[in-house]
Amino acid sequence: MPLLELENLTVTFDTSSGPFKAVDGVSLTVDAGEILSIVGESGSGKSVSMLALMGLLPWTAKIEADVMRFEGNDLIGMSARDRRRIIGKDIAMIFQEPMSSLNPCFTVGFQIGEMLRKHLGLGRKERRQRSIELLELVGIPAPAERLSAFPHQLSGGMSQRVMIAMALSCNPKLLIADEPTTALDVTIQAQILDLLVRLQKETDMGLILITHDMGVVAETAERVQVQYAGQKVEEQPVRELFRDPHHPYTAALLAALPERARGNKRLPSIPGVVPGPNDRPPACLFEPRCSFATDLCRRTVKRQPASLGLALCNYPLVDGVPQGHPAPAAALAERQEELI
Amino acid sequence: MLRFFLSRLALIIPTFIGVSIISFAFIRLLPGDPIMLLAGERGMSAERYAQLSAEMGFDRPLVAQYFDYLMGILQGDLGTSIVTRRPVLDEFFTLFPATIELALCAIVLATALGIPLGVLAAVKRGTWIDQTVMGTALVGYSMPIFWWGLLLIILFSGTLGWTPVSGRISLLYFFPPVTGFMLIDSLLSGQDGAFLSALSHLILPTIVLATIPLAVIARQTRSAMLEVLGEDYVRTARSKGLSPRRVIGLHALRNAMIPVVTTIGLQVGVLLAGAILTETIFSWPGIGKWMVDSVFRRDYAVVQGGLLLIAIIIMFVNLLVDMLYGLINPRIRH
Ligand SMILES: Nc1ncnc2c1ncn2[C@@H]1O[C@H](COP(=O)(O)OP(=O)(O)OP(=O)(O)O)[C@@H](O)[C@H]1O
Ligand code: SF4
Ligand SMILES: [Mg+2]
Numbered sequence: 001m002p003l004l005e006l007e008n009l010t011v012t013f014d015t016s017s018g019p020f021k022a023v024d025g026v027s028l029t030v031d032a033g034e035i036l037s038i039v040g041e042s043g044s045g046k047s048v049s050m051l052a053l054m055g056l057l058p059w060t061a062k063i064e065a066d067v068m069r070f071e072g073n074d075l076i077g078m079s080a081r082d083r084r085r086i087i088g089k090d091i092a093m094i095f096q097e098p099m100s101s102l103n104p105c106f107t108v109g110f111q112i113g114e115m116l117r118k119h120l121g122l123g124r125k126e127r128r129q130r131s132i133e134l135l136e137l138v139g140i141p142a143p144a145e146r147l148s149a150f151p152h153q154l155s156g157g158m159s160q161r162v163m164i165a166m167a168l169s170c171n172p173k174l175l176i177a178d179e180p181t182t183a184l185d186v187t188i189q190a191q192i193l194d195l196l197v198r199l200q201k202e203t204d205m206g207l208i209l210i211t212h213d214m215g216v217v218a219e220t221a222e223r224v225q226v227q228y229a230g231q232k233v234e235e236q237p238v239r240e241l242f243r244d245p246h247h248p249y250t251a252a253l254l255a256a257l258p259e260r261a262r263g264n265k266r267l268p269s270i271p272g273v274v275p276g277p278n279d280r281p282p283a284c285l286f287e288p289r290c291s292f293a294t295d296l297c298r299r300t301v302k303r304q305p306a307s308l309g310l311a312l313c314n315y316p317l318v319d320g321v322p323q324g325h326p327a328p329a330a331a332l333a334e335r336q337e338e339l340i
Numbered sequence: 341m342l343r344f345f346l347s348r349l350a351l352i353i354p355t356f357i358g359v360s361i362i363s364f365a366f367i368r369l370l371p372g373d374p375i376m377l378l379a380g381e382r383g384m385s386a387e388r389y390a391q392l393s394a395e396m397g398f399d400r401p402l403v404a405q406y407f408d409y410l411m412g413i414l415q416g417d418l419g420t421s422i423v424t425r426r427p428v429l430d431e432f433f434t435l436f437p438a439t440i441e442l443a444l445c446a447i448v449l450a451t452a453l454g455i456p457l458g459v460l461a462a463v464k465r466g467t468w469i470d471q472t473v474m475g476t477a478l479v480g481y482s483m484p485i486f487w488w489g490l491l492l493i494i495l496f497s498g499t500l501g502w503t504p505v506s507g508r509i510s511l512l513y514f515f516p517p518v519t520g521f522m523l524i525d526s527l528l529s530g531q532d533g534a535f536l537s538a539l540s541h542l543i544l545p546t547i548v549l550a551t552i553p554l555a556v557i558a559r560q561t562r563s564a565m566l567e568v569l570g571e572d573y574v575r576t577a578r579s580k581g582l583s584p585r586r587v588i589g590l591h592a593l594r595n596a597m598i599p600v601v602t603t604i605g606l607q608v609g610v611l612l613a614g615a616i617l618t619e620t621i622f623s624w625p626g627i628g629k630w631m632v633d634s635v636f637r638r639d640y641a642v643v644q645g646g647l648l649l650i651a652i653i654i655m656f657v658n659l660l661v662d663m664l665y666g667l668i669n670p671r672i673r674h
Contacts, residue, residue: 054579055578056575056578056579084581084582084583085581086581087578087579087580087581088579088580088581088582089581092579093579095572095575095576097572100571100572100573101572101573101575101576102573102576103573103576103577103591103594103595104573104595104670104671105591105594105595105668105669105670106591106594114580114582115580115581118580118581118582119581150670150671152670152671163576166580
């Protein structure tokens with residue numbers, strides 16, 4: 001039984017300009033001890049899908065899913081009270097902005113301790129003991145003194161370590177890390193990633209690592225799910241994904257990696273932006289930015305089988321060649337031009 | 341903290357001098373002669389007038405009078421009322437407890453109701469609850485106090501006969517003041533019904549005086565809460581599986597209180613200004629009514645001394661609020 005199963009998750013925001021689907025039929029599973037990476041540009045619904053799972057979206061969000069199960073328990077039908085026994089304890093989450101994610105009015109010790117009291121019922125002395133252990137675990141020097149520190153006295157990296165310690169306090173079975181290093185300095189980024197992966201290995205928890213950085217994916221993940229404009233467009237084990245991406249969007253993301261950009265010209269990036277609520281293409285959402293797009297892509301789009309990475313594309317790439325495309329050579333030439 | 345305190349103290353001295361000049365000048369700018377008012381209808385002989393004038397120092401140049409006044413202050417002497425012939429400071433301390441009692445009750449009421457209402461409105465943002473609370477607050481905020489007080493007296497004291505019209509306690513009870521606070525003194529007196537009588541006298545003035553601060557506190561709490569509820573750390577608190585009660589009542593409210601405490605502190609000035617009207621409507625023997633009476637009598641010493649004392653109180657309370665602000669905001673404390 002997978003640790004987490006999500007099937008056909010859809011999140012619709014009620015906005016002033018009408019309903020907006022931020023997440024559109026996303027499915028995913030995570031097993032214990034596994035790292036799943038979710039990648040995609042800004043606005044592709046990575047955070048929203050995980051916040052939906054945690055029950056942290058505002059009331060303007062309508063959440064629908066065929067299946068939303070954790071350890072076999074249905075999360076959708078569950079009462080808010082029952083869900084709060086799982087959230088924070090068995091499923092924990094850390095966020096992109098460590099500096100603003102800690103409450104400025106309370107000490108580090110208080111913020112870790114309140115989880116230990118709520119979920120584990122620990123007494124004052126045990127809480128202190130365990131908090132010190134946790135801070136040690138995440139590599140914070142002088143942990144006993146840090147307990148009485150306020151968040152504004154911590155650096156970004158330290159704050160993220162505290163957030164991780166807090167998330168790990170009740171030994172969660174699943175940790176969701178939403179771009180945990182985006183707001184940090186490059187050197188600190190690597191440290192925090194190493195820490196997360198090491199802790200994941202030690203505790204055998206499942207880890208969902210959200211990022212828009214393919215480099216991070218290459219270093220950490222085992223399985224990768226690529227999201228675009230709220231849809232899952234491809235899913236593969238990390239090595240296969242890097243070797244042979246099937247969706248043009250994935251291929252473009254990989255081509256944008258600095259070490260892959262050949263010809264020492266300027267960094268290639270994908271032209272255009274993720275469609276917003278008002279400019280959604282009719283069928284394939286990547287169509288306006290795709291160099292392989294044909295008329296068919298404006299009418300319909302097809303989900304490929306697992307052997308092709310579940311790519312949501314009419315002409316999935318195999319070794320860089322669009323399968324079934326009417327004029328593959330011309331399209332490739334055009335793409336090459338764009339990349340240079 | 342000490343440096344903070346000292347820097348605030350340094351600000352108080354120029355403010356103090358400014359207020360002393362303004363309060364000295366204000367009452368003298370009003371037309372009317374205190375000695376003629378004292379004489380009343382009967383009038384007064386020119387010799388008697390000159391004698392009284394010299395006695396009270398009114399014949400000296402204004403600058404000299406101000407200087408006398410300032411020297412007096414430095415020696416802790418605020419002068420003597422020309423009407424009662426009692427030292428201003430003595431009168432002040434006799435009447436002040438009545439005002440404190442009323443103002444404390446009002447600010448407690450305004451805070452105790454305003455904060456929960458503001459939180460409720462923020463949490464139920466956009467619903468009829470929010471609209472009702474904020475609509476009522478807007479009405480309360482723009483309520484003319486005098487009119488509002490009379491309205492309540494007519495309804496509750498007149499038509500319904502539930503509450504007394506004026507004073508601090510029924511004339512049936514008499515006991516010497518111990519603390520000056522009628523609620524406490526009436527309990528200490530041990531007389532049957534004294535406490536209830538004092539309480540019933542307090543209700544209407546408290547409501548009237550609390551109305552504007554209540555509206556201000558509710559609005560400020562709502563907007564502070566709305567801002568805080570969108571913060572990342574509130575999401576973190578919810579992601580920990582804490583109950584909504586704890587997330588809103590502890591994690592969010594604690595941060596929202598930082599601006600609200602400042603607002604409450606600023607209400608002290610509003611309260612003392614409101615006390616002048618409220619005490620006049622309800623014949624409440626406090627410093628507000630004392631000030632109004634003294635202005636009508638052109639009792640120079642009382643008005644200038646009283647204003648100065650009120651200003652000192654406001655400055656002192658603001659200092660207290662600033663320190664409290666430092667206490668609840670860790671970013672200032674460290
Ligand atoms: N509360 C909300 N109301 C309306 N729209 C929202 C809300 N929260 C998010 N969205 C929209 O949903 C879409 C997906 O947002 P999401 O935060 O999940 O993107 P993301 O993939 O996490 O991007 P990033 O890399 O920037 O974090 C965005 O277009 C965003 O504007
Ligand atoms: S369906 Fe067409 S437009 Fe969409 S990604 Fe595939 S080739 Fe490009
Ligand atoms: Mg995000």
